[in-house]
Amino acid sequence: MTGRDATAGAATILDVARLAGVSRTTVSRVLNEPERVTAATLDRVNDAAARLNYHPSAAARTLRIGRTGTIALIVGDIAQPFHGALAQVIAAAAEARGMTVALHDLAHSQGRLVRVLEKLPSQGIDAAIIATADPIDSPEAQSAIAALVRQGIPVLTTMGTSGVEGAHVADSGHLDSAARATAELIDSGARSVALLVGRADGTHADKLRLGYERALRRVGAPAIEIDGGYDFELSRQAVTALLRERPAVDALVVGTLPMALGALRAAEDLGIPVPRALALIACEEVPLAAQVRPAVSTVCIDVGANGAQIMRVLDAALTGDAPTGDPATPVAVYRETFVGPAHPKHSAAASESTGRSV
Amino acid sequence: MTGRDATAGAATILDVARLAGVSRTTVSRVLNEPERVTAATLDRVNDAAARLNYHPSAAARTLRIGRTGTIALIVGDIAQPFHGALAQVIAAAAEARGMTVALHDLAHSQGRLVRVLEKLPSQGIDAAIIATADPIDSPEAQSAIAALVRQGIPVLTTMGTSGVEGAHVADSGHLDSAARATAELIDSGARSVALLVGRADGTHADKLRLGYERALRRVGAPAIEIDGGYDFELSRQAVTALLRERPAVDALVVGTLPMALGALRAAEDLGIPVPRALALIACEEVPLAAQVRPAVSTVCIDVGANGAQIMRVLDAALTGDAPTGDPATPVAVYRETFVGPAHPKHSAAASESTGRSV
DNA sequence: TTGTACGCGTTATCAT
DNA sequence: ATGATAACGCGTACAA
Numbered sequence: 001m002t003g004r005d006a007t008a009g010a011a012t013i014l015d016v017a018r019l020a021g022v023s024r025t026t027v028s029r030v031l032n033e034p035e036r037v038t039a040a041t042l043d044r045v046n047d048a049a050a051r052l053n054y055h056p057s058a059a060a061r062t063l064r065i066g067r068t069g070t071i072a073l074i075v076g077d078i079a080q081p082f083h084g085a086l087a088q089v090i091a092a093a094a095e096a097r098g099m100t101v102a103l104h105d106l107a108h109s110q111g112r113l114v115r116v117l118e119k120l121p122s123q124g125i126d127a128a129i130i131a132t133a134d135p136i137d138s139p140e141a142q143s144a145i146a147a148l149v150r151q152g153i154p155v156l157t158t159m160g161t162s163g164v165e166g167a168h169v170a171d172s173g174h175l176d177s178a179a180r181a182t183a184e185l186i187d188s189g190a191r192s193v194a195l196l197v198g199r200a201d202g203t204h205a206d207k208l209r210l211g212y213e214r215a216l217r218r219v220g221a222p223a224i225e226i227d228g229g230y231d232f233e234l235s236r237q238a239v240t241a242l243l244r245e246r247p248a249v250d251a252l253v254v255g256t257l258p259m260a261l262g263a264l265r266a267a268e269d270l271g272i273p274v275p276r277a278l279a280l281i282a283c284e285e286v287p288l289a290a291q292v293r294p295a296v297s298t299v300c301i302d303v304g305a306n307g308a309q310i311m312r313v314l315d316a317a318l319t320g321d322a323p324t325g326d327p328a329t330p331v332a333v334y335r336e337t338f339v340g341p342a343h344p345k346h347s348a349a350a351s352e353s354t355g356r357s358v
Numbered sequence: 359m360t361g362r363d364a365t366a367g368a369a370t371i372l373d374v375a376r377l378a379g380v381s382r383t384t385v386s387r388v389l390n391e392p393e394r395v396t397a398a399t400l401d402r403v404n405d406a407a408a409r410l411n412y413h414p415s416a417a418a419r420t421l422r423i424g425r426t427g428t429i430a431l432i433v434g435d436i437a438q439p440f441h442g443a444l445a446q447v448i449a450a451a452a453e454a455r456g457m458t459v460a461l462h463d464l465a466h467s468q469g470r471l472v473r474v475l476e477k478l479p480s481q482g483i484d485a486a487i488i489a490t491a492d493p494i495d496s497p498e499a500q501s502a503i504a505a506l507v508r509q510g511i512p513v514l515t516t517m518g519t520s521g522v523e524g525a526h527v528a529d530s531g532h533l534d535s536a537a538r539a540t541a542e543l544i545d546s547g548a549r550s551v552a553l554l555v556g557r558a559d560g561t562h563a564d565k566l567r568l569g570y571e572r573a574l575r576r577v578g579a580p581a582i583e584i585d586g587g588y589d590f591e592l593s594r595q596a597v598t599a600l601l602r603e604r605p606a607v608d609a610l611v612v613g614t615l616p617m618a619l620g621a622l623r624a625a626e627d628l629g630i631p632v633p634r635a636l637a638l639i640a641c642e643e644v645p646l647a648a649q650v651r652p653a654v655s656t657v658c659i660d661v662g663a664n665g666a667q668i669m670r671v672l673d674a675a676l677t678g679d680a681p682t683g684d685p686a687t688p689v690a691v692y693r694e695t696f697v698g699p700a701h702p703k704h705s706a707a708a709s710e711s712t713g714r715s716v
Numbered sequence: 717t718t719g720t721a722c723g724c725g726t727t728a729t730c731a732t
Numbered sequence: 733a734t735g736a737t738a739a740c741g742c743g744t745a746c747a748a
Contacts, residue, residue, distance in 0.1 A: 010479075010509055010510075012740095012741055012742085013741065013742065014741080022718075022719090023718065023719045023720080024719085024720095024741090024742080024743090025718070025719060025720085025743085025744080026717085026718060026719080028742070028743060028744085029717095029718090029743095032743080036717080037717075037718090038717065038718095041717085041718090053505060053508070053509075055479040055480035055509075056480050056741085056742075057421070057480070057482070057740090057741050057742070058417075058480055058481055058482035059416075059417045059418075059420035059421040059426070059482055059740085059741075059742090060417075060421050060724090060740075060741035060742040060743090061741080061742060061743080062417035062724095062742095063415070063417040063418050063421055063723095063724050063725065063726090063740090063741080063742075064723085064724055064741085064742050064743050064744085065724090065742085065743070066724085068417070070460070073461070077446070078436070078442050078445050078446045078449065079439070079442040079443045079445075079446045079644075079645075080442070081437070081439065081442070081646075083442070084436050084437040084438070084439070084441070084442040085437045087436050087437075087461065087463070088435070088436045088437045088463050088465065091436065091461055091462065091463040092463065092465065095462075095474075100460050100462070100481060101460065101461045101462075102428070102458050102459065102460055102461070103431070103445065103449055103459045103460070103461040104449065104453075104458070104459075105445070105446050105449040105450065107446065107450065116453075121368075121413040122413035122414050122415070122416055123416055123458060124415070124416040124417050147411060150411075151368055151411075151413075152368075232645065232648075232649045258645075258646075258649065261649040261650065262649070265649070265651075268651070286437075287437075287590065287616075288616075288646070290590075291590045291616065291619040291620070291623070292619065292650045292651070293623075293626070293650070293651055370724090370725055370726090371725065371726065371727095372725080380734075380735085381734070381735045381736075382725090382726080382727090382735090382736095383727085383728095383734070383735055383736080384733085384734060384735075386726070386727060386728095387733095387734085390727080394733075394734095395733070395734085396733065396734090399733085399734085414725080414726075415724085415725050415726070417724085417725075417726090418724075418725030418726040418727090418740090419725080419726055419727075420726090420740095421724090421725080421726070421727095421739095421740050421741065421742090422725080422726045422727045422728085422739080422740055423726085423727065423728095423740090424740080
């Protein structure tokens with residue numbers, strides 16, 4: 001209302017001090033250690049600050065104390081539903097900690113990852129979270145990450161990424177999810193379970209493969225893996241080819257929802273009924289899974305739990321403490337592409353419109 | 359490799375200057391005005407910088423020059439496919455300009471909007487983009503925006519938002535899109551076209567309504583509007599109720615894709631065939647529209663074009679020039695929920711798997 | 717409880 | 733073409 005800005009530019013701490021009739025130090029204390037100041041002066045200072053529309057300068061504060069309150073969030077593809085959901089959780093958690101999120105989208109480009117990483121040190125961030133399913137272990141990326149760590153900026157990887165020197169890692173449970181998905185399909189009678197990953201050389205795929213093969217080994221079944229490039233159309237083509245070449249395949253474990261949709265389209269075009277002749281479980285739980293037809297069954301750790309785990313690891317990295325983590329176990333949601341274990345067939349009657357979770 | 363960090367902390371411009379045997383000024387020039395320095399010294403300085411792994415401090419630079427190179431992107435719900443796509447475009451455009459994006463997610467909360475806006479001034483940003491379909495014209499929000507503008511921080515609204523004092527606005531074409539969608543439905547024989555918005559009191563809804571009613575007026579048809587709360591389940595319920603109460607409704611214009619999925623589920627549950635007895639057009643074009651069954655027909659301006667328009671307005675706001683805008687016209691993509699104008703029925707044979715655009 | 721004085725790393729001004 | 737110096741706004745010993 002009474003926005004009485006000084007003659008030029010924004011109000012500084014000195015302006016507030018003058019108007020309140022105190023020194024800069026006192027104003028600073030009011031902001032940072034209010035308990036160490038008299039109630040009377042506190043009011044006067046707050047009043048003056050409000051009247052001048054004073055906002056402390058983040059730059060000056062950072063320059064002085066060395067922290068920025070900003071964390072870089074590097075995502076593989078923010079347009080993918082899972083990444084959006086994760087970004088939402090992380091943004092909320094950051095806000096709760098009084099921090100802000102600098103978003104960097106890679107759009108699946110590795111070159112971009114390196115460029116982003118190299119610019120990060122001069123950008124003023126307290127930590128970096130890398131959330132991509134694409135491979136990040138190129139020599140350039142590795143050394144860029146190492147450089148960050150050397151400068152005291154903790155780097156955190158997730159989504160199955162691992163093996164990066166010096167980086168903290170938040171397990172997002174893909175290994176367990178794939179193992180359980182595979183096991184459930186086998187237990188319910190599937191003879192030949194294939195795995196559809198996004199990029200065979202990515203660490204996300206590594207995790208899925210490990211879980212998938214572990215479950216397979218239990219029954220001595222052969223592994224069949226195809227690549228859908230994290231893309232609807234590519235997945236559709238890959239699954240079409242797979243189902244033509246190996247008609248025996250009657251179950252599919254899929255990395256992401258868009259790829260699951262591609263797989264389902266392929267089955268539909270081939271006239272293969274789902275889930276009767278082909279069951280499918282995606283390792284990614286987002287609202288969309290329940291909104292499409294057929295509704296996609298999933299085995300996955302909750303996005304919220306995933307984000308919480310990430311933030312726990314981040315907090316630990318920032319404070320130096322040990323990560324107080326309990327990595328959360330995958331939860332299965334039975335919808336239409338896999339109706340659940342071979343138990344007597346309940347009709348779907350859960351909280352969600354289409355699907356019951358376990 | 360030879361990361362010879364000084365005794366403590368990161369290398370500063372002074373360290374580089376010493377190692378290169380020049381003054382701070384020269385180092386600064388090498389970074390900002392390379393043409394004003396000898397090739398020889400330029401090499402020496404660059405060499406020293408590389409050897410010390412030097413990265414200029416953003417905070418110090420900002421403190422000095424007053425700009426941060428950061429733009430705040432405030433989105434209504436980053437988990438929604440459209441917001442994700444828009445964020446991707448804007449992040450890429452920002453990177454191309456050497457700027458970074460600070461992401462703030464509202465999760466549809468108005469209180470959050472105000473809190474975010476009020477913290478923005480002390481966060482060090484050059485401009486703010488507000489991309490939400492929810493209402494932003496509460497008195498608190500208005501005054502927070504006004505405060506930003508008063509401090510010289512341009513605020514840009516989009517997605518149909520308007521009427522905010524002092525804010526720049528990038529038209530995202532929802533009015534034209536809704537008008538064209540409605541017109542096409544009518545032209546192809548629809549008798550009763552209803553409008554499904556996200557929040558009746560939002561400015562997004564305002565724009566859609568305006569376009570919808572304009573097209574309706576041409577033929578003197580009555581307006582029917584319902585609210586789906588930007589949510590699958592709420593949309594499903596709303597459309598179920600609508601179709602029960604008014605069986606004459608044979609066409610739907612829908613604000614967002616998740617709501618369109620809810621509407622389609624309602625029709626399916628009611629046994630109403632799409633598009634024969636109920637045609638549907640969504641005013642939001644994202645890859646997902648082509649990936650679901652039935653594939654959703656859309657009329658919308660391209661997300662890329664939308665983002666480009668936003669960045670044009672932003673550039674203009676930052677430089678003080680006039681926005682060089684040509685707001686892009688909506689493009690229609692005919693898929694399965696609306697097969698197109700009543701012309702002879704082509705079989706779908708376009709670049710996309712399911713859908714042909716015009 | 718409050719004030720003084722210094723430095724964080726950078727760029728702009730002025731001189732050389 | 734290069735260098736010395738001041739200033740950006742803030743936090744924090746230290747002194748009062």
